[in-house]
Amino acid sequence: MPRFNAAYLNLNQNYLFAEIRRRTKVFADAHPDVRLIDLGVGDVTQPLPPAVVRAMHEATDELARRETFKGYGPYVGYEFLRADIATHDFGSRGVQIAVDEVFVSDGGKSDSANLQEIFAPDCVVAVMDPVYPVYADSNVVAGRTGRADAGGRYAGIAYLPCTAENSFQPALPDRHVDLIYLCYPNNPTGAVVTREALARWVAYARAEEAVILYDAAYEAYISDPDVPHSIYEIDGAREVAIECRSFSKNAGFTGMRLAYTVVPKEMRGRAPDGTTMSLNALWARRTAIKSNGLPYVIQRAAAAVYTPEGKKQVQALVDSYMANARIISAGLAAAGFTVYGARNAPYIWVRTPPSVSSWDFFDRVLGTAHVVGAPGGGFGPSGEGYFRLTAFGSRAQTEEAVKRIKTRL
Numbered sequence: 001m002p003r004f005n006a007a008y009l010n011l012n013q014n015y016l017f018a019e020i021r022r023r024t025k026v027f028a029d030a031h032p033d034v035r036l037i038d039l040g041v042g043d044v045t046q047p048l049p050p051a052v053v054r055a056m057h058e059a060t061d062e063l064a065r066r067e068t069f070k071g072y073g074p075y076v077g078y079e080f081l082r083a084d085i086a087t088h089d090f091g092s093r094g095v096q097i098a099v100d101e102v103f104v105s106d107g108g109k110s111d112s113a114n115l116q117e118i119f120a121p122d123c124v125v126a127v128m129d130p131v132y133p134v135y136a137d138s139n140v141v142a143g144r145t146g147r148a149d150a151g152g153r154y155a156g157i158a159y160l161p162c163t164a165e166n167s168f169q170p171a172l173p174d175r176h177v178d179l180i181y182l183c184y185p186n187n188p189t190g191a192v193v194t195r196e197a198l199a200r201w202v203a204y205a206r207a208e209e210a211v212i213l214y215d216a217a218y219e220a221y222i223s224d225p226d227v228p229h230s231i232y233e234i235d236g237a238r239e240v241a242i243e244c245r246s247f248s249k250n251a252g253f254t255g256m257r258l259a260y261t262v263v264p265k266e267m268r269g270r271a272p273d274g275t276t277m278s279l280n281a282l283w284a285r286r287t288a289i290k291s292n293g294l295p296y297v298i299q300r301a302a303a304a305v306y307t308p309e310g311k312k313q314v315q316a317l318v319d320s321y322m323a324n325a326r327i328i329s330a331g332l333a334a335a336g337f338t339v340y341g342a343r344n345a346p347y348i349w350v351r352t353p354p355s356v357s358s359w360d361f362f363d364r365v366l367g368t369a370h371v372v373g374a375p376g377g378g379f380g381p382s383g384e385g386y387f388r389l390t391a392f393g394s395r396a397q398t399e400e401a402v403k404r405i406k407t408r409l
Contacts, residue, residue, distance in 0.1 A: 007143040012152065016133050016378035017041055023363070024372050037401045039328075040372035042187075042347075042390045044252045045397070046320060048301075049313035052251060055304035059297040073293040076284060077104025077260065081299045084306040085260055089245065095232045101262050101280060103287055104294055104302075108217045108246035108259040113138035114290075115213055115242060115261070116179065118282040119269065123178035126158035128170055130188055130376060130383030132215070135181040152381045161382040162189060164340065164351075169197060172204050180205060182231075183215040185222060188379045188388040189349045190341020192227045198234050205240035211267070211279075212241040217259075220250035220318050222344045238264040242279070249346065249392070251305045251314050258294055258302050321346045324398040325391035331402035332389075335409075346391040349376070361387050369404040 014022070020040050028036060047053075062068040076082070082102040090097040105111050112134050116125075125139045136154060139145060146155030153159055158177050160170035168191035173180075182201065184193040193201075205212050214231040222229055231241045243262045247253035267279040304310045322342075329342035338351040352361040358375035365371050365387070376386030393401065 007141050010140050010147045012148055034370050036370050037397045038372040039389045039393050040374045044254050044392045045394050046317050048252050051304045051310035052301045056297050056301045059300035070296040075288045075291050075293050078299050081303050084303050088306045101264055104260045106257045108244050111244045111261045125179045126173050126177040127181045129159040129161050130379030131183050132187050163382055176208050178210050180212045185218040185345035190345035190347040192344045195228050202234045202237045214241050214243045217246040218345050239266045247302055256298050258298050321391045327398050335406040348389045350387045352385055352387050369408045371401045
C-alpha cells in the first residue's frame with residue numbers, strides 16, 4: 001500500500017471547532033429538551049444584505065440567457081470584482097493595489113492554509129499565540145514541525161504569546177523566522193494592533209527577509225480611527241506582506257464562500273541556487289493549478305457589497321453584531337468576569353475562574369447555562385485560562401445567553 005503523509009501524525013488529536021461540535025452534539029443528544037445558544041463557532045445569523053440578494057438574482061437570470069451565459073471564469077476572479085476590491089478596500093484609504101495583485105478565493109480559511117505551499121519546507125514559522133488554529137495546523141501537515149509537547153506547542157514553531165500581561169501584543173521573535181502569521185483584529189482575543197507596532201513588524205520582516213501573512217478578515221469591525229485597516233498602510237509592507245480578507249463576517253458570506261488575498265508584485269522569494277522569483281507569479285501559478293475560480297453568481301453578489309446601498313447594509317450588519325459584543329462584554333463584566341475584546345472585533349475574550357481550565361469551563365457553561373463558547377486553550381497554549389464568545393448570534397440569543405451565564409454560573 002502507498003505511504004501516507006506521516007506529518008499528519010504530528011497533529012493534535014482534534015481540530016478545535018470539530019471538537020466543539022462533537023461535545024455539543026453529545027450534550028444535545030443526551031438533553032433533547034434543552035435549547036442551546038451557540039456563540040462558539042462564530043457563524044453569522046443575520047440574512048444577506050438585500051443588495052447582495054438582488055445581485056444574485058440578476059446574475060442567475062444572466063446565466064439563464066444564451067447571450068449572457070457564463071461558463072468557467074478566470075481562475076483568479078473576475079476583473080470587475082477585483083477592481084472593486086482594489087478601489088474600495090484599499091484605494092479609498094490611500095493604498096494603491098493593482099487588480100492583478102488581488103486573488104479571489106473560496107474563503108479566508110482556505111487561503112490561510114494554502115499560502116504556505118509556495119514556500120520551502122524548511123521555512124521557520126512564527127504564529128501569534130493564541131490564534132486561529134489553521135495557521136499552525138497547515139504548517140504541521142506540510143512537514144515544518146514535529147509533534148506537540150505536553151503544553152500543546154509544536155516543535156519547530158516560534159510561538160508569540162499574546163496575553164493580558166502584554167496587552168495581547170506579541171514581542172518580535174528573538175530569532176530568525178521566515179513566515180510570520182499575524183491576525184488583526186485578532187481572533188480570538190479581539191485585540192488590535194497600533195500603527196507603530198505594525199511598523200515594527202514590517203521593519204523586522206524587511207531586516208530578516210521574512211514574509212508576513214496578514215489576516216485582516218475582521219477589518220470591517222475596526223471603529224477606532226487610529227487603528228490601521230491594512231498592513232499596506234505601513235511604508236515598506238508591499239515588499240514583505242501578503243494580506244487576506246473575507247466577505248464572511250462583514251457581509252454574511254459564511255455560507256456563500258468568498259474571500260481574497262493580495263500578493264504585491266514587489267514580493268520575491270529565493271530558490272536554493274539564489275534565483276529569485278515573484279511570489280505574485282508563484283501564487284498565480286498555484287491558483288491556476290488548484291482552482292477553477294469562484295461562481296459568477298457569488299462574485300456578482302460580492303461586487304454588490306461595494307455599491308452605495310450595499311455599503312450601508314453591510315455597515316448595518318457590522319453595527320448590529322458589535323452591539324451584541326457590547327451587551328456580552330458589559331453583562332459578563334457586571335457578573336464579575338474579566339473581559340477583553342468587544343471594541344474593534346466581534347469577539348469577547350473572557351478569563352476563566354481561577355484553577356478552571358478552558359475546556360472545563362466550556363463544559364461548565366454548556367452544561368449549566370446551555371451556551372456554547374470556545375475554550376481558549378484550543379487556540380494555542382497561551383489561550384489556556386480564557387474562553388471566547390462571539391457576537392454573531394441574534395440580539396435575542398445574545399441577551400438570553402448573557403442572562404443565563406449571569407444567573408446560572
